């Protein structure tokens with residue numbers, strides 16, 4: 001493993017709900033090198049989204065530690081260090097596809113010609129060159145998710161986190177989005193964490209992990225999980 | 228441009244469709260500002276007219292004498308030589324008794340120096356005929372129209388005037404006959420307060436009525452244009468003999484009256500400011516709705532790396548932009564309406580067939596308007612500040628949202 005992009009040790013997270021304490025994550029370890037891709041599978045409610053939010057620094061763990069690129073994770077670095085793709089696309093409805101991609105750059109600094117060119121390029125790479133000036137409402141679900149992928153890659157992050165990116169898409173569209181995601185990450189040497197239910201998509205990643213009973217296991221537990 | 232300003236603009240004015248919600252919020256502020264500007268300007272206009280009335284009947288500075296000034300010529304010369312003074316005229320004023328058609332009245336008799344009064348005042352503007360004051364002789368007077376009406380006299384009629392000397396003479400068992408004067412004109416200034424019963428006569432007539440000889444009660448002073456009246460008043464008070472004479476600017480002489488006028492205007496301003504405050508509530512509620520509607524997008528902004536402070540600024544900026552836009556349009560609208568105010572007033576009067584009433588009620592058949600820079604600045608600053616404050620609660624709500632929870636919300 002060349003350079004460690006993501007390293008988490010003993011991540012724990014529990015939720016208090018109605019007097020009941022649910023321990024969702026009970027010590028998750030994960031490490032990811034540059035350009036590496038892993039998939040995470042697990043039953044619905046097993047804590048995949050919770051884990052991804054912790055890895056993204058959107059939520060604070062109850063215990064354990066997390067580092068990005070060898071340094072402690074810090075919300076101020078999020079915009080430049082990682083990109084996130086969600087199941088829902090969460091595009092800003094008032095601005096067009098290109099502006100949505102540029103929005104990621106705006107979070108860092110006012111975009112100039114370089115950023116605009118990069119956004120144009122990314123829009124073209126996700127196959128939406130013709131639709132750059134369309135508003136989200138004028139795009140299909142698959143097209144919106146492509147915009148979200150381009151947005152996640154806008155700041156040339158070291159790490160891309162994708163939480164069931166095909167969950168709201170039909171099979172064919174989903175296939176295309178996953179291909180795009182994997183292809184772009186390989187091309188740009190971006191590490192990828194892909195949360196998915198689909199075994200075929202998972203098989204395309206470098207490493208397959210399973211979240212079960214609050215811990216992450218390697219591919220050897222395939223048999224247990226898919227019994 | 229920071230992202231929050233960019234997004235604030237885009238959320239208010241989305242590309243490709245009419246910004247309906249924004250337009251409604253802006254409209255509220257616009258109406259409030261326009262009404263504030265129209266009302267303060269018209270009230271300012273009345274105030275300005277009143278100022279002109281005062282200055283055009285009494286000049287800008289009144290040099291009042293304790294008792295009376297037996298030799299006004301020296302003081303007059305001294306005043307006229309003071310820098311900033313354009314002209315000065317002596318006066319005598321006091322209450323007299325009047326009887327006509329068996330009706331009594333006790334008006335103020337103002338004796339003016341016919342030769343110099345028009346250099347200081349501009350009474351011809353208010354009299355009918357305009358030359359009435361200039362043509363006064365020692366046996367003629369001009370009555371304020373209110374007095375003429377209550378006495379039932381007209382131009383050409385005679386009235387009898389009893390002076391306070393009468394009482395002295397009665398004490399000494401002397402026979403005293405009232406003096407008879409011819410009414411040669413009527414004076415109509417157009418403001419209740421200023422139109423209170425007054426008689427204008429010559430200085431000599433007043434001196435005789437009061438048994439003053441050559442003495443006067445004071446001197447009205449007209450200043451050169453654009454001279455600071457307070458500076459001239461200060462200068463006059465250092466050169467004139469302290470013990471007997473004291474100069475007052477018209478603002479000091481009319482301080483109580485001006486204070487009431489100003490109070491009326493301030494009360495109106497604060498009452499009308501409530502329109503802006505109510506408009507601000509509508510801005511607040513529409514922004515609050517927007518925060519709720521955009522919860523997931525706000526969560527996304529957090530996921531993209533936005534700091535809570537910047538999210539708050541995004542909503543504050545929206546309130547500020549609404550306030551700014553509404554105020555700008557409101558100022559334009561206010562001045563637009565003021566520009567056509569007379570057409571509007573006459574149009575309404577015509578519609579209601581009340582043109583004559585209007586002309587009778589207001590001496591100026593046109594609506595006056597005078598916008599003070601200070602009122603304009605107050606209106607603009609107050610409405611922008613109030614609108615921006617309306618953004619604070621929505622901004623705080625938005626900044627408090629945790630990205631994870633916002634993204635989970637359905």
Ligand SMILES: Nc1ncnc2c1ncn2[C@@H]1O[C@H](COP(=O)(O)OP(=O)(O)O)[C@@H](O)[C@H]1O
Pocket residue numbers: 015016017022024042043044045046047048049050051
């Ligand atoms: N904010 C929360 N409050 C209470 N319980 C939560 C909260 N977020 C997640 N959970 C619970 O944690 C568990 C894991 O949720 P999640 O990470 O969304 O699962 P997955 O993404 O694997 O479907 C679920 O049982 C869910 O009900």
Ligand SMILES: [Mg+2]
Pocket residue numbers: 048049050163164
């Ligand atoms: Mg999930």
